[in-house]
Amino acid sequence: MFEVPKAIINSIDRNEKDDFKALTTSVLSGIREYKNFDISMIPLDVALDTMYLKLSQDFSEDTEDLAWYILDESYTRLRESVDRIFEYHWYLTIPLKSSHISFDKKEMFKTSINYLTKKVYEPLVGKVTYQKDWYLAYEVYASDLEKKLSLLMAKPLNTQETIFINRLQYLRGIDFDRAFEVSATRNTLENLDDTSLTWENFNILTLHNGLEKSYLAMLPVAYIPENVSYLHLLEDIQGFNFPIETLTKAIFSSKKGTFSVPAKANRARLRHNKAIADGDAAGGVDQNKKERSKALVEDLLVRSNDDEILLGYLQTLVFADQNYDALVEKMRIVMDACSKNGIELVKARADQLYLFYKNRLTQTLDDSDKNFIQITTLDGFVENLFFTGQKVGQDVGFYIGRIDANKGSWYGDFKKAIESSINFAYVNPFQANKLDVAGKVTSNPHIAITGDIGGGKSFLTKYLFLYSSLLKAKTLYIDPKAEMRRQYLKVLKEYETKGIYPEIQDYIRSINFVTLDKNNRSNWGALDPIVFLKGVEAKDLAISMTNEIYSLRNKEEFHSAFLDSLDKHLALRERGEKVGMLTVFRDLEKHRSKAVRVSANLLVKMVQNSILSLCFSDGQNQAVDTDSRITVLEVTGLDLPTDEKDELSDSQIKSLVVMYALGHYCHKFGSENRKQETIIFLDEAWFFNATAVGRGIIKRIKRVGRSENNFLVLITQSVDDTADEDDGTGFGTIFAFNSDTEAEKVLNRLKIPVTDETISWFESMTMGQCIFRDTFGRCERITVDGLFPEINVLFDTVETDMKAVA
Helix, strand or coil: EEEEECEEEECCCHHHHHHHHHHHHHHHHHHHHHHHEEEEEEECCCCCHHHHHHHCCCCCCCHHHHHHHHHHHHHHHHHHCCCCEEEEEEECCCCCCCCCCCCHHHHHHHHHHHHHHHHHHHHHHHCCCCCCCHHHHHHHHHHHHHHHHHHHEEEEECHHHHHHHHHHCCCCHHHHCHHHHHHHHEEEHHCCCCCEEEECCCCCEEEECEEEEEEEEEEEEEEEECCCCCCCCHHHHHHCCCCCCCCCCCCCCCCCCCCCHHHCCCCCCCHHHHHHHHCCCCHHHHHHHHHHHHHHHHHHHHHHHHHCCEEEEEEEEEEEEHHHHHHHHHHHHHHHHHHHCCCCEEECHHHHHHHHHHCCCCCCCCCCCCCCEEEEEEEHHHHHHCCCEEEEEEECCEEEEECCCCCCCCCCHHHHHHCCCCCCCEEEEHHHHCCCCCCCCCCCCCCEEECCCCHHHHHHHHEEEEEEEEHHCCEEEEECCCHHHHHHHHHHHHHHHCCCCHHHHHHHHCCCCECCCCCCHHCCCCCCCCHCCCHHHHHHHHHHHHHHHCCCCHHHHHHHHHHHHHHHHHHHHHHHCCCCCCHHHHHHHCCCHHHHHHHHHHHHHHHCCHHHCCCCCCCCCCCCCCCCCEEEEEECCCCCCCCCCCCHHHHHHHHHHHHHHHHHHHHHHCCCCCCEEEEECCCCCHHHHHHHHHHHHHHHHHHHHHHHHHHEEEEEECHHHHHCCCCCCCCCCCEECCCCCCCCHHHHHCCCCCHHHHHHHHHCCCCCCCEEECCCCCCEEEEEEECCCHHHHCCCCCCCCCCCCC
């Protein structure tokens, strides 16, 4: 018995699915000699509490009260929102019967005789013993089988896992203690099926295990469409928001014999010929159906003659619930959905006991089995899409939302999208650059959040900021829209007045809110490059900022004088004198050249009484503090255009200069201590891409990156801002919200094939939905879930006096 790790394939990527189906066909064709195999898709509970305990190891002491509150509440609220928190696991079972592992003809005959002897004499003379080394032959062939399954990365189960999966067949829908059940079964195999199986409510099976009880229904697939291309039944099953166990028992067809597929097909052809001959000569629905059935039989015969691999399989969907009415409703939902895809499930009430025992892992199909058997080619069989699943995000992290299995639109109802999914996504930005995380395709720590205004990217960003700040890292949020401080302090006041949510109150108090206001003289020079930077970095920024507000091109005399004065004042600052950029300009007002004096005087006037006073000062004030663990830095009075395609006004150019300074401040913040994780949230980052200098600043911040444990979260409007052919750093994680004009660009950036289907998939996203690409290369559409209304209010940024709503 092997566990096959699910291949994570994007739900909309047909090419990747086709490639994986071809791989599955190749692997299964290699086990044809074993005759039988089972494929089980089993829902197993997720140990959410265990995962959260691992996450808690990285909590920062100063905010751990809120961190624990979030974990405790999310555990409770998630469990209340769904029947079970689970994920599907895939198992491939191949019986190594004694007569199957003796491939030498004489040895096979001997083995078969011994097997028959055991069956005949054991009831008469008692238990027949085996040789002490009976298992050695099995080990050899089991090892050979593992090699044949290597392309699926299948791993044999250990003893405890094997016991549990077999015992689970008798515990469906029942609460149990896994360790106890495994221990009891190891003690004696008599405990393996120690569950009472009874009939209740019109042939619904009922399992009893002590005081626990559950209802069980096994629905076999009775008919499948004539054309099974892209049937993908097992993918569709995973899209329901409740667990459905799916069991598929298969047997490869013999080429000859009474029960071989060719023999069965020939008999069926004779029956169809007779039925058609006896039918109504005028045709009609029944007659057409008979003709199609005959054509399918003829097709099977042709394929058999062409040496295509044929097999028969029994496929059963298993439903379990402790509430009978809930069980019936689940069955109805799935039967209706399957019917729309041409798949017929039957209740098979008279066959429930047969199906229960036939579907046990120790049972195999025989050539003579007839009930609910589907006959198809191996290529048609793998169209079920076995061994796949959808997943995105980290294995250890905070809950952020749910994967959306729907490929269409929710028409704005994001709550319905959340309720319809049980596939949770978790995030932990700091796992990106850890070396011991298996399966990653990149260690790039940077995150990009893109999309149009109003799609939900700000809401997601604030949650990522919150979760990051609860861990052992220094966190900086650049808030050029000056939204956060006002709203956070407003909520703090409300909660203090009402005496509620003390954990949230303490968290807000732990944040260092820094407001840079040009009207506050104490803020002047807080972002002055001579004040908060040194050496070459200070000089480069000073030149870039000056050139942005007053072009130095074709002004060689002033340019030269400016550089001389700048070098002089940088040296003075190194010696401890309080000088700044405005000091440089005032120095140039005394220059012997009138042209230099005029230019310097113009720059002084441009700086005074403007937002530029934050960056050009006399150096008397302190620079922005970088010591606090959590800092929100806002700048009031920035004039940011609403669209990056707008041409910049003089006021916006001055705001761009301030953004330059903020960018360099971020670089300094991220590179000060390479042993300390730092994360920077740079909002309205698209503004930097308005100029070559701004793009260069973003590159510098990104290049601090993994080597210095710095993470950049770039919040911007266009996905174009995340890619630069001259920049090899890129982004390891991307959240792409809807954008009216960028569907193809986003899909290309996320490496998703561009088709009409994928474009519709992207453009049909509703508010709160985005495409999430993680560091494992996995990509899915998720719905961001604001699980905490008491925290969500921190992120409200729209103020209005209007009361009426629809």
